[in-house]
Amino acid sequence: MSDTTETKQVLPDGWEMVIGLEVHVELATKTKLFCGCANHFGDEPNTNICPTCLGLPGSLPVPNEQAIHFAMVLGRALGCSVEPGIFARKNYFYPDMPKDYQTTQYEEPTNEHGAITLPDGRVIAIERAHIEEDTGKSTHLGGGGRIHDATATLVDYNRAGVPLVEVVSGPEMRTADEARAYVAELRDILLATGVSDARMEEGSMRVDANVSVRPTGSDELRTRCEIKNINSLRSLGRAINYEARRHVDLWTNNDQPTQETRHWDEEGGRTTSGRSKEDAEDYRYFACPDLPPLVPTAETIADIDSSMPALPAARRAALAEAAGVAEADTLLAIERGLDGLACETIAAGGDATAVMKHVDQNLAEGQGKLTSASFAALVSMEADGALSSTQVKTVLAELVANGGDPAAIAASMGFEAMDTGELDGLLDQLIADNPDEWGRFLEGDNKVQGFFVGQIMKATQGKADGKVVNQLMRQRAQD
Amino acid sequence: MSGEISRDEVAHVASLARLSITDDELTTFTDQLCVVLETAAQLNALDLDDVEPMAQPYPLANVLRVDEIVPSLDRDEVLAQAPAAEDGRFRVPPALGEAP
Numbered sequence: 001m002s003d004t005t006e007t008k009q010v011l012p013d014g015w016e017m018v019i020g021l022e023v024h025v026e027l028a029t030k031t032k033l034f035c036g037c038a039n040h041f042g043d044e045p046n047t048n049i050c051p052t053c054l055g056l057p058g059s060l061p062v063p064n065e066q067a068i069h070f071a072m073v074l075g076r077a078l079g080c081s082v083e084p085g086i087f088a089r090k091n092y093f094y095p096d097m098p099k100d101y102q103t104t105q106y107e108e109p110t111n112e113h114g115a116i117t118l119p120d121g122r123v124i125a126i127e128r129a130h131i132e133e134d135t136g137k138s139t140h141l142g143g144g145g146r147i148h149d150a151t152a153t154l155v156d157y158n159r160a161g162v163p164l165v166e167v168v169s170g171p172e173m174r175t176a177d178e179a180r181a182y183v184a185e186l187r188d189i190l191l192a193t194g195v196s197d198a199r200m201e202e203g204s205m206r207v208d209a210n211v212s213v214r215p216t217g218s219d220e221l222r223t224r225c226e227i228k229n230i231n232s233l234r235s236l237g238r239a240i241n242y243e244a245r246r247h248v249d250l251w252t253n254n255d256q257p258t259q260e261t262r263h264w265d266e267e268g269g270r271t272t273s274g275r276s277k278e279d280a281e282d283y284r285y286f287a288c289p290d291l292p293p294l295v296p297t298a299e300t301i302a303d304i305d306s307s308m309p310a311l312p313a314a315r316r317a318a319l320a321e322a323a324g325v326a327e328a329d330t331l332l333a334i335e336r337g338l339d340g341l342a343c344e345t346i347a348a349g350g351d352a353t354a355v356m357k358h359v360d361q362n363l364a365e366g367q368g369k370l371t372s373a374s375f376a377a378l379v380s381m382e383a384d385g386a387l388s389s390t391q392v393k394t395v396l397a398e399l400v401a402n403g404g405d406p407a408a409i410a411a412s413m414g415f416e417a418m419d420t421g422e423l424d425g426l427l428d429q430l431i432a433d434n435p436d437e438w439g440r441f442l443e444g445d446n447k448v449q450g451f452f453v454g455q456i457m458k459a460t461q462g463k464a465d466g467k468v469v470n471q472l473m474r475q476r477a478q479d
Numbered sequence: 480m481s482g483e484i485s486r487d488e489v490a491h492v493a494s495l496a497r498l499s500i501t502d503d504e505l506t507t508f509t510d511q512l513c514v515v516l517e518t519a520a521q522l523n524a525l526d527l528d529d530v531e532p533m534a535q536p537y538p539l540a541n542v543l544r545v546d547e548i549v550p551s552l553d554r555d556e557v558l559a560q561a562p563a564a565e566d567g568r569f570r571v572p573p574a575l576g577e578a579p
């Protein structure tokens with residue numbers, strides 16, 4: 001992660017953060033959780049609605065088997081035990097749910113007791129990952145978008161009933177960076193399993209952070225606040241640090257935070273008070289009489305386990321082993337989905353350092369038509385000095401775009417290997433034409449080195465390898 | 480669990496359910512609910528340790544449908560039945576506070 005939040009101390013000495021995250025994940029199904037309306041982001045408002053997701057009398061929900069399958073796949077990927085699940089009604093009155101209840105899992109969630117292992121090896125417990133339906137989208141009119149001054153609310157029910165899994169961590173994270181690493185890891189697991197497209201900015205992955213503080217080393221859990229409206233990993237880190245500092249300020253001024261929901265204000269860089277929890281907590285959950293239990297068979301779970309794709313933690317370990325690097329140096333390759341290619345290329349004889357360099361620096365757009373065989377061949381040509389680093393980049397881009405044989409591509413682009421003899425001749429000529437510059441080089445003025453390399457590049461139309469020219473010049477100086 | 484429920488609790492549940500009830504109704508419903516809860520409480524006297532909790536009375540599980548899109552309702556027809564609509568959306572009185 002680029003902008004770290006931990007370069008400077010966030011809280012005064014003697015205080016630590018207690019962070020738990022609730023991540024809502026929209027499942028990548030074709031239809032909603034309980035009806036056949038399309039689950040599709042960005043459609044015209046209220047075009048994906050039916051009697052079931054509008055809560056009209058006489059309608060009956062029937063769970064989507066793909067959604068249930070995805071939820072169980074995610075559960076297993078998170079190391080959860082997948083248990084019989086029961087849908088419950090969470091009763092509340094708000095226009096985003098036309099039924100006046102949200103169907104969710106309460107006492108008997110499908111997934112319980114898992115964990116996420118972060119790249120640095122820390123293990124964060126997952127308490128549960130339950131299935132529920134998403135709510136509609138409300139727009140508040142008037143009052144400059146502020147809820148409290150609104151004159152009316154407009155509601156779009158396209159999102160109402162979209163399948164979600166809510167992944168609830170234990171209160172086990174201690175820094176904003178750790179929370180961001182957790183969310184990044186969960187996102188990579190979602191992408192690896194194909195359970196969700198996990199786009200924070202489109203809301204298909206939404207993170208609420210429960211934040212409190214306590215004296216370092218204590219095991220107490222003090223009053224927490226739940227922060228909503230976090231739209232990126234960067235906001236997550238900023239919001240957590242702001243909120244934790246606010247709590248420390250309160251505690252150190254003989255005051256204390258109120259348990260409440262707070263909103264992250266990205267522009268203002270602060271959290272603001274939202275709904276107070278006290279009056280809203282009484283949801284009167286009860287088992288939904290319309291929905292029979294979900295009872296996974298041992299066979300279902302065995303099938304899910306046997307077709308589980310390689311997960312990020314295992315992929316990091318495999319690439320670190322193959323390339324002989326630390327797991328922390330494999331993150332970019334994993335994020336780009338290039339770890340398989342890298343492992344195969346190294347197995348095919350490609351130099352590990354060169355392979356990892358190209359994966360991190362020159363393959364941001366992904367693998368394209370590049371194969372491990374052509375990648376390994378290209379890396380070998382580079383190691384033999386047959387191509388300059390600029391030429392390697394050009395050939396690599398061509399392999400990604402159209403595939404092919406690197407030697408043939410290099411030849412067709414006129415990238416014939418400059419043999420050292422040819423360069424020697426050119427260098428002799430340059431030295432003869434520019435005796436002053438050569439004299440300065442011999443006296444140790446390294447700046448003129450660039451002049452000679454530049455002249456040779458010009459004469460060879462970029463075909464020469466700058467590193468080889470440098471070597472030749474240094475050899476000459478020693479002779 | 481005791482079979483009793485207080486007037487205050489009934490009033491609280493009524494307000495959560497957005498039901499406005501008179502004092503007389505509060506008395507009537509409290510008496511009626513006490514009877515219901517006392518009847519339910521008789522179950523607690525039984526030894527049910529070996530009985531599986533039952534979420535619902537039907538002997539069904541895993542009733543699922545395939546993930547296939549079916550046509551949705553016509554938006555104009557639906558919105559025409561709403562008390563108010565605007566911009567293809569349902570228009571409702573201003574929501575007080577945040578969604579839960």
Ligand SMILES: [Zn+2]
Binds near residue numbers: 049050
């Ligand atoms: Zn629907």
